[in-house]
Amino acid sequence: MAAVESELAVSSRRRPRWSRHRIARGVAPYALLAPATIAIGAVLAYPLYLLVRLSFERYGLFELIRHKGVWIGAANYTRILHDGQFWHVVLRTLAFTAVNVSLTMVLGTAIALLLVQLNSFMRMLLTAGLVFVWATPVVVAVDIWRWMVDSEFGVANWTLTKLHFGNFTHHDWFVNPWSGFAVITALVVWGAIPFVTITVFAGLSQVPDELLEAARIDGARPFAVFREITLPLLKPIFVILASLSIIWDFQVFNQVWIMLDQRPSSDYFLMSIYSFFESFRISEYGLGSAIAVVMVLIMLVVTSFYVRQMVKAGEVR
Amino acid sequence: MSATPIAPTPVSPTTAHLVGRRRSARKRRAGRVGINALALLVFVVMVFPVYWMVSTAFKTGPDIFGYTPTWFPIHATFANFGDAIHRQYFWRDVANSLIVVVAVVIISLVLALLAALALAKFRFYGRRAFIVLIIAVQMIPLNALIIPLYIALSRAHEVNKLSGVIITYLTFVLPFTIWTLRGFIIGVPKDLEEAAMVDGATRFGAFVRILLPLVGPGLVATSIFAFIQAWNEYIIAYVFLSSPTKQTLTVWLASFTTNRGTAWGPLMAAATLTSLPVVVFFVLVQRKIAFGLTAGAVRG
Numbered sequence: 001m002a003a004v005e006s007e008l009a010v011s012s013r014r015r016p017r018w019s020r021h022r023i024a025r026g027v028a029p030y031a032l033l034a035p036a037t038i039a040i041g042a043v044l045a046y047p048l049y050l051l052v053r054l055s056f057e058r059y060g061l062f063e064l065i066r067h068k069g070v071w072i073g074a075a076n077y078t079r080i081l082h083d084g085q086f087w088h089v090v091l092r093t094l095a096f097t098a099v100n101v102s103l104t105m106v107l108g109t110a111i112a113l114l115l116v117q118l119n120s121f122m123r124m125l126l127t128a129g130l131v132f133v134w135a136t137p138v139v140v141a142v143d144i145w146r147w148m149v150d151s152e153f154g155v156a157n158w159t160l161t162k163l164h165f166g167n168f169t170h171h172d173w174f175v176n177p178w179s180g181f182a183v184i185t186a187l188v189v190w191g192a193i194p195f196v197t198i199t200v201f202a203g204l205s206q207v208p209d210e211l212l213e214a215a216r217i218d219g220a221r222p223f224a225v226f227r228e229i230t231l232p233l234l235k236p237i238f239v240i241l242a243s244l245s246i247i248w249d250f251q252v253f254n255q256v257w258i259m260l261d262q263r264p265s266s267d268y269f270l271m272s273i274y275s276f277f278e279s280f281r282i283s284e285y286g287l288g289s290a291i292a293v294v295m296v297l298i299m300l301v302v303t304s305f306y307v308r309q310m311v312k313a314g315e316v317r
Numbered sequence: 318m319s320a321t322p323i324a325p326t327p328v329s330p331t332t333a334h335l336v337g338r339r340r341s342a343r344k345r346r347a348g349r350v351g352i353n354a355l356a357l358l359v360f361v362v363m364v365f366p367v368y369w370m371v372s373t374a375f376k377t378g379p380d381i382f383g384y385t386p387t388w389f390p391i392h393a394t395f396a397n398f399g400d401a402i403h404r405q406y407f408w409r410d411v412a413n414s415l416i417v418v419v420a421v422v423i424i425s426l427v428l429a430l431l432a433a434l435a436l437a438k439f440r441f442y443g444r445r446a447f448i449v450l451i452i453a454v455q456m457i458p459l460n461a462l463i464i465p466l467y468i469a470l471s472r473a474h475e476v477n478k479l480s481g482v483i484i485t486y487l488t489f490v491l492p493f494t495i496w497t498l499r500g501f502i503i504g505v506p507k508d509l510e511e512a513a514m515v516d517g518a519t520r521f522g523a524f525v526r527i528l529l530p531l532v533g534p535g536l537v538a539t540s541i542f543a544f545i546q547a548w549n550e551y552i553i554a555y556v557f558l559s560s561p562t563k564q565t566l567t568v569w570l571a572s573f574t575t576n577r578g579t580a581w582g583p584l585m586a587a588a589t590l591t592s593l594p595v596v597v598f599f600v601l602v603q604r605k606i607a608f609g610l611t612a613g614a615v616r617g
Contacts, residue, residue, distance in 0.1 A: 018528070025439075026441070028435070029435035029438075029439035029441040029444070030435075030441070032431040032432060032434055032435035033431070033432050033435045033436075035427075035428045035431060035432075035446060036428040036429065036432040036491055036495060037432075038429065039428060039484070039487055039488055039490050039491060040450075040451070040454060041487075041494070042484070043484055043485055043487070043488035044457065044462070044488055046465075046469065047462045047465035047466045047469060048462065048465070049456065049465075049599050050465035050468060050469060051461060051462065051464060051465040054464065054468065056466060058531055060466070062473065064468070071487075103373075106534075111359055112522050113357075114352070114355065114359065114437050115481075116354070116357055118352065118356050122353055122356050122357075125356075125360060126359060129360045129363050129364040130363060131599065132364060132367050132583060132596065133363050133364065133366075133367060133543075135592070135595055135596040135599035135600065136366075136367060136592055137548070137549040137567065137591060137592055137595055138549060138551065139549070139551050139567045139570055139571050139591070140370070140570070140588040140591055140592045141366070142571075143370075143570065143571075143573070143584060143585070144366045144367070144369060144370045144588065145366065146579075146587070147369070147370075147373065147579075147581050147584070147585065148366060148369060150581070152382075153381065153382050153383070153384070153477075153581070155386045157370060158384070158386050159386075160387065163557075164437050165389075174410070180385075190363070190488065194363075199373060204366075215424075244504055247456055247458075250458070251459065251460050251461075252460040253460050253552055254551050254552065257486075257552075258551075258571050262571070265484065267483070269383070270444055271490060272458070272460040275460065275461070275464070276460065276463070278346050279463075279464045279467075280467075280554075280556060281517045285464055285468065288464050289464050289465070292460070292461035292462075292464060295459070295460070295461050296461050297458065299456060299457070299458055302457040303453060306452075306456060307449060307452050307453050307456070310452045311449060311452065315582070
């Protein structure tokens with residue numbers, strides 16, 4: 001709040017002759033912003049500061065009860081940076097994010113391009129289906145997929161066996177982390193496609209028809225039309241969608257946590273799970289915070305792209 | 318089928334290619350059929366999990382636990398729903414979810430409307446910085462903040478209280494609601510308000526009579542967005558609310574598995590019930606949300 005007041009002082013100093021009305025005009029926006037700013041500051045800014053401080057502290061059960069951590073400098077960081085498992089988890093998270101975001105973007109865009117080709121009935125049908133998937137709460141979605149890949153009565157094993165992909169009777173997908181992550185990826189991508197598809201479709205419908213028609217008359221092949229016209233025009237949308245997908249997939253938690261009965265083995269640790277596990281399962285809050293700080297730092301890089309694009313988009317109007 | 322729900326789509330460039338060429342009517346018709354078949358396949362693959370949840374919810378035990386899947390609930394029953402809603406804590410947790418949701422929606426709407434007005438109606442020092450802030454804030458990984466939030470709440474003895482959860486949700490909902498409402502307010506022509514003020518209305522009067530009704534759809538859209546976010550949230554509620562009488566519906570749902578294995582019928586019935594309000598509201602508001610997120614991203 002102090003910052004806001006000093007800003008106000010600056011702005012009023014610029015205009016020496018101020019009337020009562022002028023002051024009201026000058027104060028009004030800050031007064032209107034104040035409640036939201038305070039709420040955001042209390043629940044985001046302070047915890048962010050606390051997170052960084054915790055990452056330099058030993059904070060176990062004893063400290064939790066005492067409500068006070070012990071400053072240990074960068075010890076938490078040196079510990080995780082020298083921990084083989086931590087690097088494993090970082091690489092796994094990055095790979096997981098890359099695979100999920102690529103699949104989501106490619107498939108989501110492909111379905112959007114398909115939507116454009118459809119007649120209005122089929123388009124409505126497919127859009128309605130996508131909206132249903134989009135609306136499904138994540139916790140519910142995880143339960144559905146858990147049921148579909150259930151080792152005994154799951155519909156997936158039966159179907160794969162019938163289609164002669166091999167004998168999947170009583171196959172447990174989560175014994176092998178690779179196949180376990182395949183299921184989780186399918187679930188994440190399935191849930192993420194509708195948003196991407198519907199947004200890209202909205203963007204596609206804003207691309208002027210004459211432009212596409214002209215290119216076709218000039219003999220451009222469909223793929224060339226997509227690459228040379230559609231893609232550059234929709235670039236802002238793709239940047240936003242890709243950044244959002246990266247941000248969401250990088251911190252996937254529920255899908256792994258609930259899918260594996262709230263006790264995933266270390267083979268399934270992503271950074272969010274690892275940080276959560278260190279904190280809330282073995283009460284190493286300081287160590288968990290250090291992992292979380294690394295997460296935030298990695299995220300910052302992606303975020304800068306997204307924020308730039310969003311601010312640009314917002315300034316247009 | 319479910320393991321590869323995404324396989325069929327890469328075909329679409331080929332079909333687009335078919336349409337693009339337009340050699341003969343016959344080929345064109347074949348292309349149409351192909352495209353529709355592909356669309357139908359995508360539809361089935363995407364919708365199947367949702368269908369499977371609802372149909373399992375209506376099936377009898379033997380139909381669920383059969384080694385050959387029963388594709389349709391031929392012996393439809395409501396038993397699973399009865400089982401689900403009579404489970405311990407169901408109604409308690411529904412009530413908790415409702416309290417949280419209503420509080421989050423009302424408070425976030427008021428705060429966001431005020432902030433959005435400031436951003437849309439005033440030019441002031443620090444405006445751009447605030448816009449950057451609310452966009453950037455959405456990008457902070459929620460999971461990363463759970464630890465300090467938990468520590469802070471435990472210091473303030475607010476753990477295991479709904480109020481802690483409400484405040485936390487509020488903050489995660491606010492940036493988006495402010496951003497979206499700002500878009501709606503900008504969309505209202507300035508002349509309208511000015512005309513009202515010329516006709517003798519006060520600034521506040523113009524706000525209540527002109528702006529508020531016109532921004533109405535925006536308020537509905539954002540409040541439903543806040544509703545969905547708060548209703549669906551899991552981790553924060555899971556960590557902050559430890560006693561079963563304080564938990565929300567998603568936490569109740571996630572802990573459905575018992576040591577004796579999963580009761581899939583009741584679980585799917587409970588899942589259906591949990592999604593129902595969200596699906597209804599979501600269908601109502603979906604267009605506006607999609608619009609809000611990318612408004613102005615394409616220069617038409």
